[in-house]
Amino acid sequence: MTEFQNNKRILIFSDQSYLLQANEKVRELTEEGYQCEVVSMPVSSNKAEQLLAQQPLGSLVWIYSEEDSAQAIEYAARNAGFSKNEIWINKSSEQNTRIFCSQCHHINEISSAEMFECERCHIKLDPSNHYSIYHKS
Amino acid sequence: MSVKAEQFPFPFTEDRYAYSNNSSLQKPARSVTMTDRYLEEIQLKRELLQANHQRCFRSLPLSLESQWEAMRRIFNELAENEPEHFSFEKRGNEYRFQNLLLGEEERFKYRDLSSIERQPLDIAGRHVQEDLIIMGDRHDGLFLEAGQLCFPSNWSLTFVLGMDFKSIHTPVPGITHKDFIGKVERFISRIRQNEAWERKNWSMTISNKLDTPLETYANWGKLRLQVTDENVGELVHLRVEVQRLLRLPLTNDILFTIHTYLLSLNDLIRNDLWLKRLYTTIQFLSDDIAEYKGIALYKNELMQFLEKTLSEKGISL
The missing domain is CATH 3.40.50 (Rossmann fold)
Structure with a gap:
């Protein structure tokens, strides 16, 4: 039972x-x-x-x-x-945010949600609130 | 890659835009159809898959059963509905699909991965104009578990892989108002086995380019800045996705197919009713929806073009 x-x-x-x-x-x-x-x-x-x-x-x-x-x-x-x-x-002790690059799929870890350059493909990214639980980014 | 106006599924049935679950039950249940653009679109699909396979095909291992079921279903449909172009034979557990238009055949043993060189959805998608998505129906909602996506409208298959239905639609303005997206998900979860529902989704795009993935936005997004009063009729296209949802009876998952059509404004305005309905729809579109649908940057040029054409044709609203 x-x-x-x-x-x-x-x-x-x-x-x-x-x-x-x-x-x-x-x-x-x-x-x-x-x-x-x-x-x-x-x-x-x-x-x-x-x-x-x-x-x-x-x-x-x-x-x-x-x-x-x-x-x-x-x-x-x-x-x-x-x-x-x-x-x-549990959330990581680090406060970095994981941002998925829409062009090359690299996940960047950044400390603020302002516009930044992808560290792999160098395109400028403006983070949105669209969040993937699967990618955690 | 525009379609003939006679084959274009014009989406507006009213003069104003509002969110609605405008789905209709398909009898007989179809998940794929053909237009006279078949050969060109299949060729484009295969070029995209060859050059960008990681972008155009993604799957989770748990989707394999549904992929097998979807492939068999699609090949069956093609053979039943277009017997002059396709055939599908079964002998024991062995199958043979023939595509007479392409002079190709696919042989496989059902659910035997060693009998195929690609995953089942990646095989089936190479014979149809539709993009193909598997939505797993789990006890806690719908999840995108596999897809062959060559012609997306500004979204990334890789990003949404494994994502739940509500999260996928986060970027759509106002989609959570009055739990609209929750109602749509509940509607899909109640689709019965072998039932297929169809809806039309629309946006606007510049040029007759079918493949507008998020990954190449930097290339095609800037075309919106090139729209002028002189070229708006030629450059701007109404993009309609005929989306079909079919419940796979064995796995209980959803096969979601997207058939994309493009029609230039110059071709669209030949139909007076379409011209009038497009004008009134754009006129009452809210700013956030105009932005989401990619119209905001050239809305003025678009409206002036439509007003001028209405005036020249003597059509009153």
Whole structure:
């Protein structure tokens, strides 16, 4: 029989640099009645997929990691059937904005949203608010 | 690459512009059609695919099942509706599609990737004038999961790959007002298996260029600055996309096809009703929509041209 958890369980992936932050969050969440499990990264994709597949329906996935590793876990979670609303990724400690170049597809990391030159094709770009969750830019 | 006026799907049924889901159910359900520009457009498509494959074809691995289904569906349609030009035979799991216009054939074993050299949607798209998009219907919405896109109107397939339906339409002014885009997505999600719906979308473009991707905006966008009172009728084209949405019955995903037509203003104004409707539509267009449709930079020249033509023809509004 399928057991619905009503969003009370959270599987948290965290790499070493975010572990303190993740553990602090776990304490807060536990007080609010959530069941949290922290998985220390790096973790193999097989292991991640196995853990994700074991989660009961209604569980959430939180990821504390830098961009590339976070994306790998996010893909694994999506493949395991988690929706985008059930996956949360912490923002990078850096405040840079990722801007997709409409001409050459290079993703530029810039600190302001003003017009700038693409570092690869050198076309002038005027950033818009059109955002791709897939490209994170 | 303009089409003959007789084949042009003029989009305006009223004298004013308003957002609407102007979709109509197609009976029989069709996802692709042919015009007399077939050979020229297929040649252009293949040149674009050869030169810019990464720009014109993109897919996510999870789209493969739908790509197979879409390819089989399209080849079936072509053979059934244009039997003098195409044939499609099945023997066990092996298929043979023949394109007699091009003197080509495609052989494949269904769902066997080792039997084909390109992905299925990339094969099917090379035999039809339409751009082809697969929208995956997931439990949390529609997502663009594959596409062969050679003739886009100022958008990038690479950028929107993997994007959800609402996010794709973010640049359209006012699209979220009264949750319009949410209603359109719900409408699409309710399309039944094997049903096809058709709508027309329009914009304006300079020259008869079909391929206006976001990636080459720097080349074609500046043409808008070249419109003058003297050349507006020749340069400015009404661009209409006949968009069809078909529910694939096996995967439950959506095959979205876009057939693009261009007609110069000089050809369009030969039809008095079209002239009148275009004029009134442009007249009442809001500034943000005019900007989005690429008209703002030459709207004055356009309006003067249409007014002068109406006056010369003695047409009252």
